[in-house]
Amino acid sequence: MRFRVVLLVSVLLMSMTSSTVFAHGSDQGGGDHHARVGELAYFEGKLETSGQERGPYEVQFHAIRLEDKAEIMSMKSSSPDGSYKFAMQFFDGAEHEVTISLVDPATKSILAEKKVTVEVEGFHPPFAVKVKTMVFLLSVIAFGMVVGVSVTRWGKTNRKWKGEYPDVA
Amino acid sequence: MTKVTFLGIIAIIFALMFSNSPVTAGESIIANVQNEQGGDVRPDLDTAEVELMFANIQNGTAHIFLRSPERKFFSPTDFPIVEGTDLIDATLPIENGKATFQYMFPIRGDYHLKVDVVDGEGKAAGTHELVITINENPEEVKNAVIFIAILVAFGFVVGYVLSRGRKRVHAV
Structure with missing residues (x-):
């Protein structure tokens, strides 16, 4: 009976630890753009300048994760007329902000800028991964149990050789 | 084991060795990955500066496709959904033989970077495949x-x- 209780507690403990894998999932809403973890999100458009500047321009892309302001990606491209196209995957199911800036390559001044809030849909890990993790962690506990039982048996055998256990005999 | 079987196995081993050497194929491009704060790049923590150095091209564009490490049976990562998927599809300018971008790599493992190079005159200058290794x-x-x-x-x-x-x- 005691063994079953301990086994039940072990399984419960494993279930709780496996849930740490979900830690990055969140369902924050309200973004301008929707993306899914595991898939590329495409950004395409054209930035217009208000002045008389003419191309080619430099287009800068900057993506940050809003929950901790972590810089996820930053890169630049060149464009003859202000049009842009790039794709990236958001690997964390949290809200991100992508800033696209049109920059004068000579003066490095920002001619136009667009900010896009991206709502990223997170997913739970695949069932196979959860099962594998559970099996691995249970195997580790089972290994410890085998060692514990072996130590007890070894001690018992030793004591028998030394003539202890008068009540058992 | 017959002689034919033995030679067949040797041929397969050689074929696999040469097919899995993208760094050799991309000798004219070197990828240098550095942590902006110094030290090794840690996944989902550090923003790395990736610098692509082109030996034969001074100016042009590089179309990059970055793919995450493939899924391994015995070592799942923090983001299993991300394993073996496309991460970046973008075009970078090559200036003075270099193209750079900053990126936070999500998981540990070997990333595959495919680079389509176009020179300053708009002519295709080859496709190269590089492997970027990020440790845990x-x-x-x-x-x-x-x-x-x-x-x-x-x-x-x-x-x-x-x-x-x-x-x-x-x-x-």
């Missing part, structure tokens, strides 16, 4: 070892206590 965060490795040690200790105590308990029952 040492802190996470340490925490995993501690966690597994705690589980082994927990199992040990449970096994020890249960087997001692059984002994007493038999004794009575």
Whole structure:
């Protein structure tokens, strides 16, 4: 009976630890753009300048994760007329902000800028991964149990050789 | 094993060796990955500066496709959904033989970077494949070892206590 209780507690403990894998999932809403973890999100458009500047321009892309302001990606491209196209995957199911800036390559001044809030849909890990993790962690506990039982048996055998256990005999 | 079978196995091994050497194929491009804060790049923590150096091209464009490490049966990462998927599809300018971007790599493993190069005159200058290796965060490795040690200790105590308990029952 005691063994079953301990086994039940072990399984419960494993279930709780496996849930740490979900830690990055969140369902924050309200973004301008929707993306899914595991898939590329495409950004395409054209930035217009208000002045008389003419191309080619430099287009800068900057993506940050809003929950901790972590810089996820930053890169630049060149464009003859202000049009842009790039794709990236958001690997964390949290809200991100992508800033696209049109920059004068000579003066490095920002001619136009667009900010896009991206709502990223997170997913739970695949069932196979959860099962594998559970099996691995249970195997580790089972290994410890085998060692514990072996130590007890070894001690018992030793004591028998030394003539202890008068009540058992 | 017959001679034909043996030669066939050798031929397959050689074919696999040459097909899995993208760094050799991309000798004219060198990828340099550095942590902006110094030290090794840690996944989902550090923003790395990736610098692509082109030996034969001074100006032009590089269309890059970055793919995450493939899924491995025995070592799932923090983001299993991300494993073996496309991460970046973008075009970078090559200036003075270099193209750079900053990126936070999500997981540990070997990333495959495919680079389509176009020179300054708009002519295709070849496709290259590079492998970028990101190691696991040492802190996470340490925490995993501690966690597994705690589980082994927990199992040990449970096994020890249960087997001692059984002994007493038999004794009575």
